[in-house]
Amino acid sequence: LLTWGDLKDLAENGSVSLICIAAIFKQINFIWREQRIKLITNKAKSNFSSTLMKWGGNQDKIIRKANRQAYTVSWTYYVLGAVGVSCLVTTALIKSHPEYFGFGKIQGNKTLKTLIFKAWFPFDTQQPHYYVTAFVFQLLLATYGTTINIGIDTLIVSLIANCCGQFEVLHYSLRTIKERAEELVVKEMVSVDRSHN
Secondary structure (H helix, E strand, O other), rough: OOOOOOOHHHHHHHHHHHHHHHHHHHHHHHOOHHHHHHHHHHHHHOHHHHHOOOOOHHHHHHHHHHHHHHHHHHHHHHHHHHHHHHHHHHHHHHHHHHHHHOOOOOOEEEOOOOOOOOOOOOOOOOHHHHHHHHHHHHHHHHHHHHHHHHHHHHHHHHHHHHHHHHHHHHHHHHHOOOOOOOHHHHHHHHHHHHOOO
C-alpha cells in the first residue's frame, strides 16, 4: 500500500512478493505430494523398468546420460541463482558505499544506504546499526529463498529427466527384443551342447 501509485516501486516489491509466494506454493505442493515423490524417486533410483530385462551396458549408458542431463540443469540453475543474488547484493553495496568502490559520493555529501530489496521497516534504515540488521535479514532471505526455489524446481526436473531415461531404457529393450531373444536361444543351445559333451 505504501508503494501504490509509484509504478517502479510497486513493480520491484511485487516481483519480490511473487517470488516468495511462488516459493511458499511450491513448498506446500511438495509437502502435499511427498509420499508420491518418494515413491517415484525410489523407483527411478532402483532402475525399476531397466532391471526387469537388463541385457547389457546400453541401458546403463542411457541412465547415466539422463543423470548427466539432470546434474547439468541443476548446477546451471544454481549458478544462475548465485549470480543473480550476488548481483543484487553487489548493487546494493555499491549504491550504499560508492566511495569504497571508487565511484565517489552519489548524492552530494550524503549517500543514501540502499538495501537489497526495497522494503518498509519500522525503523530508520539509514542509521548504521539498523541498516546492517536490515541488510543481513534481506541477504538471508534472498539466499534461502533462492536456494529453496531452485532446490524444489531442480528436484522435479531431475525426477522428470530420470523417468524419461527409464522410458528410453524400456524403448531400447523393446526395440532390441528380437536380437536379444536370438542371442539367448544361441546361448541356451551352446550350454545344452556343452552339458551333453
